[in-house]
Amino acid sequence: MPEITKSVQFENIAREWRCKWSADKDKASLEAAQELLKSVIADVKAVAGVKSVQRVVCGGCLDFKVVVKVAADQFGDWEKAKFAPEESFLEKLKAIEGISIVETQTYTLEEM
Template identity: 75%
Template sequence: MPAITDAVKFENIAREWRCKWSGDNEKASLTAAQKALEEVLPKVKEVSGSVQRVVCGGCLDFKVVVKLPAAKFGDWEKASFAPEADFLAKLKGIEGISSIETQTYTLEEM
């Protein structure tokens, strides 16, 4: 099992795609972000058995978390996290979407 320290071991790594959406136009950017996710979701599910979407109505976050076993993560990383580039490009084309970012971290059930 991989470890960051002797006390912090992990079996899973997650890649997060996130952005901020706007409440303007009856939350049109949130609706468009969801549609963009649905367009790439079949490809994402080919990579991982775990895909979660997080939406916060208070801070206007839209996040997609793709979790997979650490042993499989390197292969996905070598493939540039496909379809990440397609999804991020879709987000960039949506009016009202801002602060598009990615992050990689470990993710464990406790």
């Protein structure tokens, strides 16, 4: 099992896609982000090693996040594939009026 330290071991790595949405126009950017996610969810779930895909929305800070949890031993293959369909998803997300601060992050993710 991979480890960061002797007591911090992990079996899963997550890739997070996130942005801020606007409450303008009756939250149209949030609605559009959700529709975009629906259009790629089957492709994301088809990535080898995917264990879960979660969507996080915060109505207070206006966060929209997609967290893809992948088995650590298969994460490298997805990374070599540039996390497809990440690039296309993020470009389309950036094009949505009211979406800002589009970012990604990679981290370990374990049930405790």
